[in-house]
Amino acid sequence: MPVLWIVLVVLAIGLAGYVLGRQRALAGVGGNASQLHSLPAYYGYNSLMFAVVPAFLVMLIWLLVQPIYVESRISTLIPDSAISESSTRSLVMSDVRRVAEGLDAAVASGAMSGDFARDLRTDLTDVRARLGEIGIALGSDVSPAVLLAAQSYRATSGTLSMAMTLVVIGLALAGLATAYVRTTPEYRARNTVEAMLLALLMLASTIAILTTVGIVFSLIFETIHFFEKYPWQSFFFSLTWRPSFEGGSDLGLLPLLWGTLYISVIALLVSVPIGLFAAIYLSEYAGPKVRAAAKPMIEILAGIPTIVYGLFALITVGPLLRDYFAEPLGLGTSSSSVMTAGIVMGIMLIPFVSSLSDDIINAVPQAMRDGSLGLGATQSETIRQVIIPAALPGIVGAILLAASRAIGETMIVVLGAGAAAKIDLNPFEAMTTVTVKIVGQLTGDTDFSSPESLVAFALGMTLFVITLGLNVFALYIVRKYREQYE
C-alpha cells in the first residue's frame, strides 16, 4: 500500500477516535459535560492522539530504517565474482536498485505480470530490451546475479512494506482501543493531551540539533573517506590545485583559501566603512524623513538573492572594472576577478554591517551621548571618542559575522571570481574560492569514490569549521557586549 494511503487510513482512524472518545466521555455522564474532568473535546483529542502519534512515529522510523536494512541484506547476496574489476559493490547495488525499480514500473504499467517479473530469467528474456520498451533505460545488459538480487530486493521490500502497513494500521487501531477503554468521566484527558503535545513540541525543537548532527556527520564521514585516499599533508599544505579525473590530482587547499580570504578582505574593506558610516549617519544625524526613505532602501539590498548579485558581477561590474581599470592599468584582461567579486560582495554586506552596527550603536545608552555633548563635544567627537569605543566589541562582533558571511558566500564568487586556483597578489586576476570548488567538484556526473569528488566534503568541512569558529566567537562577543548595557 502506498505511504499516502497509509497516512490517510491512519488519519481516518484518528478522526473516528475523536468522535468515539468524545461520545464515550459524554455518554459516561449522561450528556452533562460539566461532570467531566476535562472538556469533552479533550477526550476526543486524547483518542485521536493515541491513535495517530505512535503510528506515525513508527512509520517514520520504519521508512528510514527499511532501505538501509534491505540494502545491507541484498548487498551480501551479490557474490564477489559478480563485481567486475572496474566496478564497485556500490555501483552494482545501484544497478540492482535500478532494475528493481524498472520491474516495479513494468508491473505497475501492466507490461509485465507480477509473477512474470518474479520469475524472470536473464537466459530466457532480454530484460534490458523489455524494460527499454516501457521507457526504462538501463546502461548495460543485466547480469544474472544482478537480476537475482533485484528480484530478491523487490521481494524483501514488498514483504517489509506489507509488514509496515499492518504494523502501522494495527498500532493506530490499538491506540484507539486503549484510549477508548481508558475514557471515563474521571479520566484526566486534558493533562494527557497536554503532556503529549508538550512532547511533540519538544521533538520539533530538537530538529535544530538533528540538523547540526546531520551536517557534522555527513561532512566527517566523507572527509574521512577522502583522507583515506588522499594524504592530508598534501591537502593542507600543497600550493597547487589541479584535479584530474584520470588520477594523480593535486588537491591543495591553500590556493582556494587564499582566494577566499583575499575576496573576503576586499568585501570587508568595502562594506565595513560604508556600512558603519551609513549606520552612524542614519542613527545619529539623519532626520526622520531621510531615515524613513534611506533605511528601507539599504535594507532592500539585504533581501536581494545572491544569484542577483552574481549576475550583476558577471554582466556589469566585471566588464566595467576590466575596461576602465584592469586593461588601462595593464593589470589583466579578465572580467571575473578578485576585485569584481570582492566589490559586489561588499555591496551585499553593506546592509548586514549597517543593521548590526545600528543595533549596537543604539544600545549605547543615551546618558553617554548626553555626558559628552554636555561637555561641549561636537556630535562627531561624541561618536568617535565615546560611542565607537563603547560599541567597539559589538562592532568587532558584527565585522566577524560579516566575515563569516563573506567566506561562505557562493553564488557571487561562482559568477564573479573565476575558476583559476592560484596564489597571486594582483586583485584584477581571476582566482577561486573554497565554495566555488565545492560547487565545481560536486555538480555534474560525480563518482563518490574518487578523491576528486570527495575533496568537496573536506573543503566543506574546512568551510564549516572556519565559519562556525567565527560565528561562535562573534556571538560570544556580541552577547558579552549586550550584557554590559542591560
Added chain:
Amino acid sequence: MTDLSAVPGTAGGAKKSSILEADARTRRRNAAEARFKVYGMLAVATGVLALILLLISILSNGLSSFRQTFVTFDVPLSAETLDPNGNRNPDEMSKVSTFGYSPLILNGLKEALSARGISVDEVPDADLANIISRAAAADLRDFVLANPQVVGETLSFEFLANGRIDGFFKGRVTYESAERDSNVTPDQLRVAEAMVAADLMETRFNWGFITGPDASGQRPESAGLGVAILGSFYMMLVVLVLTLPIGVAASIYLEEFAPKNRFTDLIEVNISNLAAVPSIVFGILGLAVFINFAGLPQSAPIVGGLVLTLMTLPTIIIATRASLKSVPPSIRQAALGVGASKMQSVFHHVLPLAAPGILTGTIIGLAQALGETAPLLLIGMVAFVREYPEGLPQGLFDPASALPVQVYQWTQRSDPAFVERASGAIIVLLVFLVLMNAVAVLLRRRFERRW
C-alpha cells in the same frame, strides 16, 4: 608659545570670550564635524546608488526578454513528406523526424518572401532557414502529430525568429557585429528588415518566456521559465508545509515551556549557529543525507524543499520567538488567572496574538528560500530539464529546475542571448520576492499591535 592670549580657546583665553563669535578652534572642530557628516551621507548615498545601479543593470539587460520576434507565414503541410503511408496514423507519422519538416518551413518562407517581392536569390538556403528558430521544426512536428488531420493543408504558422535575428531588433546584434559573427550574416539581417517591413515579422510580448520550458544552448529564443517556476513553487510548498508547523512548535516550546537547562541551551546555541552556517553546507548535507543516504531522486523538488526547510527553520524560529516574546506576560497571567492551563493560555491567547508576526516571519523566510541557489546546485537541480513535473504529490519526485538555478544555468551558456534571459528570469524572481514582501509588510501594517 609665550603669548597666551594669542591662542584662543586655551584656559586663559576662553574665560572672557564671547559665545557669539566662534574662535578658530571651534571653526576647525565644526569643519571636522561637517566632514564627518559628509562621510556619512556619502556612505548612505553609496548604498542607495548601489541598489539603483543593480536594478538598472538587471532591468536594462532583462526587460527585453519579455518581448520576442515572431515570424508568421503559410506552411504547406505536404502529405507525401509527412505521411508517406497516407493513413494519418500518428504512430507511423512519428517516423518522420524534424529533418522532414525543415524543408517545408523553408519552402513556406521562400514563397512568402517572393509573394511580398523580397528577393533572396543571393542568400544561401541554409542562412534563410536559420532566420527561423531551430525549434520551429520540432514545434511544427509536435503540432502535426497532435492534429494529424491537417496534413495536406496549407496553414498559417507563427514561429520564433532565431535568437540573433531577435537580438538584431533588440540592438544586441548589428551589421558590424554580424560581419564578425559566424552565426549570423548581414544578408540575413537585411532579409529580416525587409520581412518586418512586409509584416511577416514582428516583435511583441512573449508569454512563452514565462510559461515555456527551457531550451538547449542553440535555441535561446525558445527558452522559458515554466519548469523553473513550477519547480520553485513545489519547493516553496514543501518548505511552507514543513517549516510552519515545526518552526512554530519549536518556538512555542523554547519560548513558553523549555526549562532553563543545558539541553535548552544546546538547542538555542544550535539554532543561532545554524542561522549563520553557509548555505552551501546545507547543500552538502542534502546531497549526503537525502540523496546518497535516503536514496531520494536527484533534481527533485522534494529534496530541494527539504534542504531549504532546514535552512529556513532557524530564521522562522527566531522570528516566531520574537513575536511570541512581544506578547506581554499580562495576557498569559490573565489566562492563567481564570484557571486555564499553561497550554491553553498559549494556544488560546498567546498564539493568536502572535500569529501576524509569525506569518510575516514565515513569508520573509520563504522569500529568502526562494532566492537561494547554492545548495540547490549540489543536489542536482542544475540538470537540464525540459519536461514539466507532474501534478502533486507525484510531481515532488520528478526532476525540475528552480528559478535562481535557471538563472545560473543560463549564465553558463555561451550565446549572449542567454544573458538577456538570465536577467529576465531575475526580474521574474524579483517580482515574486517583491510580492511576498509586500504581503508581509501589509500583514504587519494591518495587524501590528503595540503593547
Added chain:
Amino acid sequence: MNDMRLTERNVTSSEIKISARQVDVFYGDTHAIKKVDVAIPDKTVTAFIGPSGCGKSTFLRCLNRMNDTIDGCRVTGDILLDGEDIYDKRVDPVQLRAKVGMVFQKPNPFPKSIYDNVAYGPRIHGLARGKQELDEIVEKSLRRAAIWDEVKDRLQAPGTGLSGGQQQRLCIARAVATSPEVLLMDEPCSALDPIATAQVEELIDELRERFSVVIVTHSMQQAARVSQKTAFFHLGELVEFGDTGQIFTTPKDPRTESYITGRIG
C-alpha cells in the same frame, strides 16, 4: 520635615549670570514651559524644585541647549548668558556648553580610564598644551571634585569601576575640567545613597566659590541644604523665585506653600 536646617546664608554675588525672559518650550504640541522669567546670580547655588513633570529639568536643559538634541523641541524667548543670547543664530552650542557644563541624574562616566574621563573635555576643547598641563588640569579638577585622594593611585583604572558616589564626583570633575562658568546639575544625587549624597552636597557648596551652580532636585531638604536661591516650578510655570530661606519659611504663593508642606508632590 524636622531635619530641615534652614541657615541664613549670604548670597555672595548679586551679579546676574543667566537671565531668562518669557521662555516657552514646546515638545511637538506639548507646551512644557510657560513664560518663565528668572535671573540666576553668579557664584551662587540656585535650586529648581517642584513635583515631577513640572518642567524643571526641561528648563535646566535649555540653559546649555541640550534640548537641541531632542527632535521636535522648540524654545522661544530670550536666555542671556552674560548678556548674550544663547539662542542667537551665531552661537555654536559646542562653545556654549564648554561654558555651561552639565552633570546628569545618573552618573555616566565614559567607558574609559578615570584620567581619560576627566581629560576628555580639556582635550576636545584644546585647553592644555602638553601632557604636563593636562595632568595639572586633571589633578586640579579631581581635587575640586573632592575625589583626588580616592583615585590618585589608580588614574588608569576604568571610571565605570568606581562606586556610585565616586562616579558622580568623577562626572563633576569631568564637568569642572573644562573650566565652565556655570554648572548645571540635573538631580545629581537621585541615584546615590545618603552618604554619597552628603559628600556631593558638600562638594556643591564648595563649587559655589568658583561657579554659578544650578541644581534641579526633587528633594526639598536638599534644596534647603545647598542652595541660596530657589525657584519653584509647577505645571510648566515658574511659581515663585527667591532666596531659599524666604521660600521655605514664608512662601508667597499658596501653591509653593502646599508643596513644601507636602500637600502636592
